[in-house]
Amino acid sequence: MLLVRLLAAAKGDGTLNLITADGKHHRIGSGSPNLTLRLHDHAVERDLLINPRLRFGEAYMNGRFSIEGGGIYDLLSMLMSGAEVQGALGRAMESLSPLLRRAQQYNPMRRSRQNVEHHYNLSRQFYKLFLDRDMQYSCAYFAEPGLSLDEAQEAKKRHIAAKLLxxxxxxxxDIGCGWGGMALYLARHTGARVTGITLSSEQLAVARHRAVEAGLSDRVNFELRDYREFAAAHRGAFDRIVSVGMFEHVGVPHYRNYFNAVRDMLNDEGVALIHSIGRLDGPASTNPWIRKYIFPGGYSPALSEVLPVIERSGLLATDLEVLRLHYAETLRHWRARFTAHWEDAKALYDERFCRMWEFYLAGAELAFRLQGHMVFQVQVARSLGAVPLTRDYMLNAERDLASASNGQSAELRPSRTPESAA
Known part of the structure; x- marks a missing residue:
């Protein structure tokens, strides 16, 4: 049976028992864990053979198979730890990968807004079910073992703020400011005047409301703007630029425009910090299920696709950090919280939506654990003297910010200003 051969090629350790729609049993592999995949119709066998990377997730969303002895995370862990299987259609599409990737990542302003609305205009009530209290929808920073999600997200904001001097x-x-948490943090703890831009009207409304609630609306401003149009009117206007979890939506064809915009909006001593999902194993293409249902137009780049564009823009890469399993841990927390609030999510949307989101969170976590995904933070500047000569300033700044959050101090040490590099 072709499907048995396909699953055997994909499967890592453990035993998978396949029960087809006609009741036939097939044992694939040996050892534990022992899972059973029960197909509920004949057509799903054909779909999985033709394009498993897309149809497997769709079949789960639509309840066309069930899992016994575990859940979708367990099954995906078993399948994703083996060789990736494309299927007939997948292999044909992959042969056109360079052309297709360019088309899939073509994100002019109108399409960028539509892509953002697809994902980020879901209700705030939904995201509150599984995010931390500050609504950080990006990789947390587990600076110490045993941190809670709230603590790790606070550590992420400190870590980024420390790099921004x-x-x-x-x-x-703040490019792609989300629900405003990072912008509000920077205004509250560093005394900065912050502008946040987003393409999500839902996030904009929440961010503006939070600024008023926090008493920071005189120091934080949020706008519904695309970075490209915003850059044209704000040349040299900023001392610092931060972008967290937005670069994945830019698309390789637009990297040059993006970094040129960052360069143009920074003043001569300006510094920027870009935080993005990336790939450890080189350029590839976005999973077709993720692209269709979760992040249309999205792409996680390899550093080999990003650093040459930074060099050509005239910006200087002044620091680079790769966070490996931090996002896997973040997603583990999100998945546990989402599962605990399944009925609440179902009341907001429906069962199919919940199964889609469960598949997304499980698959994304495993992509970071098993398939070479990571997060990188690249610091860039316009001049060599914009940051100190050593990285000690980051550790000192994080300590001060931690003290500030405990009410001990609200400012960074003067020794960490750019002038200390002289």
Missing amino acids: IVPGMRVL
Whole structure:
């Protein structure tokens, strides 16, 4: 049976018992864990053979198979730890990969707005079911073992703020500001004046409301703007730029425009920090199920696709950090919280939506654990002297920010200003 051969090629350790729609049993592999995949119709066998990377997730969303002895995370863990299987259609599409990837990642302003609305205009109530209290929808930073999700997200904001060398009064731009958490953190703890831009009307409304609630609306401004149109009117306007979890939506064809925009909006001593999902194993293409149902137009780049564009833009890469399993741990927390609030999510949407989201969270976590996904933070500047000569300033800044959050201090040490590099 072709499907048995396909699953055997994909499967890692453990035993998979396949029960087809006609009741036939097939044992694939040996050892534990022992899972059973029960197909509920004959057509799903054909679909999985033709294009498993797309149809497997669709079949799960639509309840066309069930799993016994575990859940979708367990099954995906077994299948994703083996060789990736394309299927007939998948192999044909992969042969056209360079052309297809360029088309899939072509994100002019109108399409970028549509792509963002697809994912980020879901209700705030839904995201509150599984995110931390500050609504950080990006990789947390587990600086110590045993941190809670809230603690790790707070550590992420400190870690990024420390790399930005902000002193009170600096003008900061947050590209892709989400629900405003990072912008509000920077204004509250560094004394910066922050502008956040987003393409999500839902996120914009929440961010503006939060700024008023926090008493920071005089120092934080949020706008519904695309970075490209915004850059044209704000040349040299910012001391610092931060972008967290937005670069994945830019698309390789637009990297040059993106980094040129960052360069143009920074002043001569400006510094920017870009935080993005990436790939450890080189350029590839976005999983077709993720592209269709979760992040249309999205792509996680390899550093080999990003650094040459930074070099050509005239910006200087002044620091680079690769966070490997931090996002896997973040997604583990999100998945556990989502599962615990399944009925609440179902009341907001429906069972199919919940199964789609469960598949996304499980598959994404395993992509970071098993398939070479990571997060990188690249710091860039316009001049060699914009940051200190050593990385010690980052550790010192994180300690000060941790103290500030405990009410001990609200400012960074003067020794970490750019002038200390001289």
